[in-house]
Amino acid sequence: MTRPITVGVDGSAESLAAVQWAAREAVRRGLPVRVVHAWEKSDGADEPAGAREALAETVRDLADRHPDLPVSTGLLDGGPVEALVTAAADAEMLVLGSRGHGAIVGFLLGSVGQQVIAESGRPVVLVRAGDRAETEAAGREIVVGQQGGPDDSAAALRFAFETAAARGAGVRVVRAWNLPTLYTFSPGSMKLLDEAGGLEPYEKKALREALQPWREQFPDVPVTQHVEIGSAGEVLLSVAARAQLMVVGRRAHRSAVGARIGSVAHAVMHHAPCPVAVVPPA
Structure with missing residues (x-):
């Protein structure tokens, strides 16, 4: 079974940098990418507004940059820690922005991000907003x-x-x-x-x-x-x-x-x- 590189997105600059890092690494390793958005359903609320379109836009961008890269998406409901840890379980690694908002607010300092890292059975890679391909020279x-x-x-x-x-x-x-x-x-x-x-x-x-x-x-x-x-x-x-x-x-x-x-x-x-x-x- 081929494990994908899974990347969590929340619309922040950090998570977009994480997507590009994950894509470059997947190309090098010959692996697919799975882009997920974790959200917490409450009071019967539907999926977050624009989440599906944001994921679709991410896929279109990756297709332009890496046309041969297999990409899939997923909207994960439930608690963000549980959802991201579960998503990581079937992945080669989980990639996240080092700071963000929404489902992974305060990633470096907040409890959610630290719990994901502490509980994940797979490697977790943290990427900052300023990360560029040139740093891999x-x-x-x-x-x-x-x-x-x-x-x-x-x-x-x-x-x-x-x-x-x-x-x-x-x-x-x-x-x-x-x-x-x-x-x-x-x-x-x-x-x-x-x-x-x-x-x-x-x-x-x-x-x-x-x-x-x-x-x-x-x-x-x-x-x-x-x-x-x-x-x-x-x-x-x-x-x-x-x-x-x-x-x-x-x-x-x-x-x-x-x-x-x-x-x-x-x-x-x-x-x-x-x-x-x-x-x-x-």
Whole structure:
């Protein structure tokens, strides 16, 4: 079954940029696009005025720009979070504008957008209004964060390498580390550090091991290994200017007020100037 790239629209400049990003990515990957509008039915109200025509206009625009791209549309009723998460379930990825109004109001700061990211079982890509095809030019990298062992960031690494392969781009894999506190030392951890030759060599070794299967699977993708001391969010943002896409893994936490997203993804979503892909665990 071929999964489409699904993009949510609400009429904002951000969502229109998201449509164009989704279309370019679909062409590169040989996938169809599905354009959806999520709305919440209340008091027996009919579909939002002009929604069908807006979707039809989007299809006409995509047909002009990408005549061979298969495009379908959908009006999704019910709660916007549930509707968008459901739409994402059958998609290769869900693409949204990073700010908007209507169904995804206050995307970066509001609860709806964060819940979609936290609950989606598929990658969610956030696109700003100023995004242009020129930002995907040669020389700009796919930047991805890696942490923990080989399995901890596997889904994010897969997404980054697949995207880089489709674009003919290189991947910069960033692993940030901090000095451990006294209480985190143990005889076992000290032995591992001694064998590696110290803290930084240990982190570099961990990154090499995490990358090995992806280097083997994507031998034509250039890879830059970036190991730096500091918080993961700060280190990722320090290289964001050279990125055409930033990829981070998602660590969703649930609390009494609903799903929350990990601090690294939260920082990158707010401050990265390029599109950001938030990838759930495999």
